[in-house]
Amino acid sequence: MKVVSQSIDKLDAMALVTGKPVYTNDIAPQNCLIVKVLRSPHAYAKILSIKTDTALKVPGIACILTYKDVPNKRFTMAGQSYPEPSPYDRLILDQYVRYVGDPVAIVAGDSEKAVQKALKLIKAEYEVFKPILDPEEAIDNNTVIHTEEDYHVNFDIGNDVKRNICCSGGFESGNVDEAFEKCDVIVDEVYHTKANNQAMMETFITYTHMDYNGRLNIVSSTQIPFHVRRIAARALDIPKAKVRVIKPRIGGGFGAKQTVVSELFPAIVTLKTGKPAKMIFDRYETFAASTSRHEMKIRAKVGSDKDGNIKAIHITTLSNTGAYGEHGPTTVGLSGHKTMPLYNKAGAFKFEFQVVYTNTMSAGAFRGYGATQGAFALESAINELAAKLNMDPTILRQKNLLEEGEVLTAYHGETLRSCTLNSCINKGKELIKWDEKYPYKRISDHKVRAVGTAITMQGSGIAGIDIASVQIRLNDDGYYTLLVGATDMGTGCDTILGQMAAECLECDMDKIVVNGVDTDQSPYDTGSYASSTTYVTGMSVIKACKKLRDQMLTEASKILKVEKDTLEFDGQKIYNEEKSITLDKLAQELVVGDGNYLMASASHSSPYSPPPFMAGFVEIELDTETGQITVIDYFGIVDCGTPINPKLARIQVEGGIAQGIGMALCEDITYTELGKMKNNSFMQYKIPSRRDVGNIKVAFESSYEPTGPFGAKSIGEVVINTPPPAVAHAVYNAAGVNIRSLPITSEKILKGIMAKR
């Protein structure tokens, strides 16, 4: 292959490194009204009265909106295909506020200062209720979080809102209870993963204006332009045809921008005032008034015979969706369905789950999407099982690993068509020198070096639901325009999709112009999430290019007056043994006289979601006096099928591992007793700096996925999952302490060490 599998520079690389104005706030007009939101100081309350008259008198204030001024149509902010699994439990502004930070009023004005002043002058009176902050106390609590009559679910998700249950369900194959009875060794523990913030560097930013056709234009830093269009139309109660959404370059998303967070506030201001409006979330709001990773308590029970043949796995997940149900019903499924299939040979699987409402900030989408939480639980349990069996955990895993050709019972019965996980483990052991270093080495009287490991899987797109379309056009100079609806959020997908088109059309990358997302122009795409872009959108690129190629041959055969099936295309010219026409010439002829401007579009949706895999290996140094832990090396060995652009794939892995290390070691959203988020800035919520991640090293063990473009699967999410269980394992190997609650802090380690002494 000439272009695919090459480490080509990202198309926007030079614009980004020279600081060109490419992000939403760089291109927003100067005359935008500044929009800000008054937020609830209470975790659960009813607004009794709200006085805005004094605030409205502040010079420069254009409008102040309260719950009385917004459409009464419930919706979900979750960016998912319609009908969304997430409940319709939101209004733009509601009379009830359900977490500290819930919006109470929207203020717009000429300047930031005027708006700030007006915000302080709004007087709201509340009836305050006792909040629920602990997910374990949510079910059947006297406090009911959603009492509204128009609360709505689109289909059966096991919802029981009066009991604060957003969603519940389960799955069983084989007879788990019987299988456990026959097991010689069983691990049965509860693992606790915490809410984390995506912490992309660009906060939520949107500006809106009315265009000359009287349509609402929303320019936003979003992963889901088409879902934003649909959700905004519903929430604002206007026809979809009246909404256009444009996505400029995005300063990171990681799932945070798979939810409609900032868009509706300026949108409603623009609708009410007719003026352009802009909303920039500051970092505090980005932490405390968006969506986080779902906190989960996961009970993992795993049993095996005395030789380490795993016989049964039972996962029970309690997930905290916070005040609203965004992504609640979907994330939870991954905690079981994207963990248990790794040990497909077990034969008996059971998965039960409940997702509950509490008065904390709503959870949402974050890279890994539930699989990350599940991986901490099940991979930790597997490591504990190995310890009980007195067996090397890599050998235990290899003994029980899923294999190509198997039907994955716990993964919706999908057949595994590509998998090199076994070689990933071998490679990782070799790179980290496992056999030499496992389990630990003492390097001084209070310092120990130890290794740890975990494996993981994810999916590639949402099988049978999400859809991607592209259009490709042949322009009059013999170059192509590729229109995509998928959202490049820094991942480089515009480049990768361009590479695929160049490969199909046998040309250089500079012949392909890739155009990002504008819902008026781009073909429909559900958006960039669920690790779908390379795998799903990639396939539509291949289909569309094939169609275009065919059309080119048809037109050439007319011009050359020869049979079409004698013709060949080599990227430069269309020819047979006697005649030929260059692509340039063909393209020129097609745009004059009775020519036929060529464009082809194609959509793709996959009935499968082939899992990518990764094996993670970490070496840490632990100070047994202080509990201080340092990551020395982290090796990630990945099977993403064919890496379309190896260097961009590698950066995905390095970045995902760094985020996973953050989750493992320090990232933790906590609340005060009254429900106020304690960690709403980078001061209190530490994300890894370049001194915290050790040396991250990456290798690929490529498989070939027959249902994917050029054999590719996904890579974006699978890479974040291994650090929490691998680091916990290394801590166990260093100090004999099992940390089952994230993050793995020195306090927890030290406490464990003390308890042992």
Next chain:
Amino acid sequence: MQIKCYINNRLFNEVIEPDMLLIDFLRHTGFTSVKRGCDTANCGLCTVWVNEKTVLSCSVLAASVNGKHITTLEGVEDEAIAFGKFVADEGAEQCGYCSPGFIMSVLSMKRELNDPTEEEIKHYLSGNLCRCTGYMGQLRAIKKFLQQGKDGA
């Protein structure tokens, strides 16, 4: 109040509010490479130079740069491209939002440190957060960039 300063060697004579922050002044004047990533001086995205020294533009008042020389990424474009090529070569600009502040710090480090070790590099740049890349690609790019300087290429 009135201030007079040089931004990227061009003289600006502006009327500003006394409490205006340098970051807002710069963005307002059209230097939009300067990014804001936090409200607590923790991210480094807003890094610019004042009289050739790195400064967090979110943490100083515009009034304080009166009479001084400010440099933003727009003002060192040739160097940004020279270094940026190494970054692009590693694929280490993902969303790119951290790039302007990061590159201003790297270029300043190149001026200040002679042949820095890996530890010194990490230390110098520890205030520049990046959520996308995991830092390794940036480190590879820096090393190659500094190496090239040494080779005199």
